[in-house]
Amino acid sequence: MTAKEKLLAVLAGKNRGLLLKPGDAQVVLDAIDRLEETNPNPNPTEALDLLAGDWRLLYTTSTSLLNIDVPPLARLGQVYQCLRPQTGKLYNIAEIIGLPYLDGLVATAAKFQAISEKRVDVKFQRWIVGLQGFMEYQTPSEFIDQIEADKRFTALDIPIDENNQDNWLDFTYLDEDLRICRGHKGNLFILSKV
Numbered sequence: 001m002t003a004k005e006k007l008l009a010v011l012a013g014k015n016r017g018l019l020l021k022p023g024d025a026q027v028v029l030d031a032i033d034r035l036e037e038t039n040p041n042p043n044p045t046e047a048l049d050l051l052a053g054d055w056r057l058l059y060t061t062s063t064s065l066l067n068i069d070v071p072p073l074a075r076l077g078q079v080y081q082c083l084r085p086q087t088g089k090l091y092n093i094a095e096i097i098g099l100p101y102l103d104g105l106v107a108t109a110a111k112f113q114a115i116s117e118k119r120v121d122v123k124f125q126r127w128i129v130g131l132q133g134f135m136e137y138q139t140p141s142e143f144i145d146q147i148e149a150d151k152r153f154t155a156l157d158i159p160i161d162e163n164n165q166d167n168w169l170d171f172t173y174l175d176e177d178l179r180i181c182r183g184h185k186g187n188l189f190i191l192s193k194v
Contacts, residue, residue: 003038004178007031011059011190016079018069028059032180032188036172044171045114048085051171054140055081055179055191062187065094068106074098080140081191088112090122091147093140095132103132109147122167130155
């Protein structure tokens with residue numbers, strides 16, 4: 001079994017980190033460390049074709065994401081990070097499963113720029129929170145097309161001041177369908193290409 005297969009096996013049944021049992025976190029971290037040692041792209045910010053696209057979250061340590069899951073009122077649905085290196089844009093999209101017809105969405109739009117072979121600087125520009133139905137949400141790609149067309153949504157749609165932001169993301173593993181990154185708050189993200 002390869003290091004990648006071992007990591008995916010360790011993540012199975014963990015529901016992005018929501019179902020971790022005592023001791024699971026260290027097992028996951030050990031599997032991540034082993035896979036990162038085999039990174040086939042040591043300069044991921046230069047591998048734009050691999051970075052580009054829509055990525056689905058498999059695992060995170062981000063409590064701000066995991067705390068969205070508050071049954072019975074709402075459950076965390078799919079979470080995506082969509083990278084558009086050609087325009088220097090990054091989109092985070094979290095689907096929220098709620099009561100019938102009350103499914104929600106939390107999204108951020110940001111610009112990013114490589115500042116080293118592994119790190120990108122991230123400046124958040126827009127925050128959107130609302131009901132999927134009112135926003136006519138179908139897929140991450142369609143939603144991003146609407147954001148890039150500067151559509152204003154029937155939702156909380158708030159511009160974010162880019163000044164005084166010190167956000168970054170380190171890509172520590174990248175292949176054609178799996179990405180591991182670590183954020184400025186110490187959060188870990190494992191994503192698979194959609």
